[in-house]
Amino acid sequence: MDFRPINSDHAVQSASFSLILDGPISPAAVQALSRRRDLIAELPAVQNPEAFEFNMGASGAAPQPKRMSGVQLAHLRPDGTPAWALRMMGPELAVDCSRYTRWARIWDTARGYLEGGIRAIVDAGVRRKVAVLGHVVADQFEASRANYDLRDALRENRFLASMAFGAGATWHNHVGWFEPVHDSSRSWLNQLNIDVFREPTTARLLLQITHNQEIRLQPPVDIENISDLIDETMNALHSQNKRVLGDILTNEMAKQIGLDLNGQ
Structure with missing residues (x-):
């Protein structure tokens, strides 16, 4: 073939x-996630990525950049690429996996990471x-x-x-x-x-x-x-x-x- x-x-x-x-995830939730020892035990590489969001100005004015800060907890391969990552950035909470096996096992792990992120957002006290x-x-x-x-x-x-x-x-x-x-x-x-x-x-x-x-x-x-x-x-x-x-x-x-x- x-x-x-x-x-x-x-x-x-x-x-x-x-x-x-x-709406955007609060800085308090980002900080709370970065201190979750149970998650860091599995995802020990903690990074704070930044991005810019561009909002169109009124009456044709130039777009105004807005800095967004987030956090990523990851398990890295020897080459530095993440096999698993849990990210909070802007309005998004996401889990990325590039070490796939079978659905039941992968989803069970991903669901646990998402639930950890949800708990950090809820505990931060900002209703979303x-x-x-x-x-x-x-x-x-x-x-x-x-x-x-x-x-x-x-x-x-x-x-x-x-x-x-x-x-x-x-x-x-x-x-x-x-x-x-x-x-x-x-x-x-x-x-x-x-x-x-x-x-x-x-x-x-x-x-x-x-x-x-x-x-x-x-x-x-x-x-x-x-x-x-x-x-x-x-x-x-x-x-x-x-x-x-x-x-x-x-x-x-x-x-x-x-x-x-x-x-x-």
């Missing part, structure tokens, strides 16, 4: 889980609500040659333009939609990016499938009452990601990565 998953039994390069709040629950998964497959046969990895499907099968070595195909939901207080955004690109450091030719999902809550939900909804939602987003992969991967590739549409 012209493609193989980047891992022996799955293709996940990274997975992230996030909460977007209805959750506006968005998000989940992103990136799967990667390495091509064995530049003139690969894309049909070794992907089947013709409703998410992929037919020209991709003759587009050459590198290309991208990005599509988005809102999945139907029965609850009018929620909307379900899906963004599916399929790309083939050369990795800058190794020149490897990689097929990457990035599936971003957001559950947008209207009205937002009090963060103190979000735990059960987080678990229910993330499991639903995981199932949706598997369904999408089942639609686009060949049967052989799905078998190689252990994609089980009925299990985990």
Whole structure:
């Protein structure tokens, strides 16, 4: 075959889980998280990243930058890249994982880190609500040659333009939609990016499938009452990601990565 998953039994390069709040996380919550000894025992690398938010001025005035400070607790590999990270920045609380095994184990760990972040926000005393629950998964497959046969990895499907099968070595195909939901207080955004690109450091030719999902809550939900909804939602987003992969991967590739549409 012209493609193989980047891992022996799955293709996940990274997975992230996030909460977007209805306003910025307070400095007190950031400080509280940076002092959580139970979390630091597992995520000992403490960093304080900064970012800038640009707000448009009135009447065409130049955008005004606003500095945002946050905290990241991480478990680093020897090369300095995070295998796990818990971040607070602006209105976002997020967990990033690039050491994926299987869903049940990964989600159990990620949920514990998110709950630690939620507790820090609640204990800081600033009432916040959750506006968005998000989940992103990136799967990667390495091509064995530049003139690969894309049909070794992907089947013709409703998410992929037919020209991709003759587009050459590198290309991208990005599509988005809102999945139907029965609850009018929620909307379900899906963004599916399929790309083939050369990795800058190794020149490897990689097929990457990035599936971003957001559950947008209207009205937002009090963060103190979000735990059960987080678990229910993330499991639903995981199932949706598997369904999408089942639609686009060949049967052989799905078998190689252990994609089980009925299990985990």
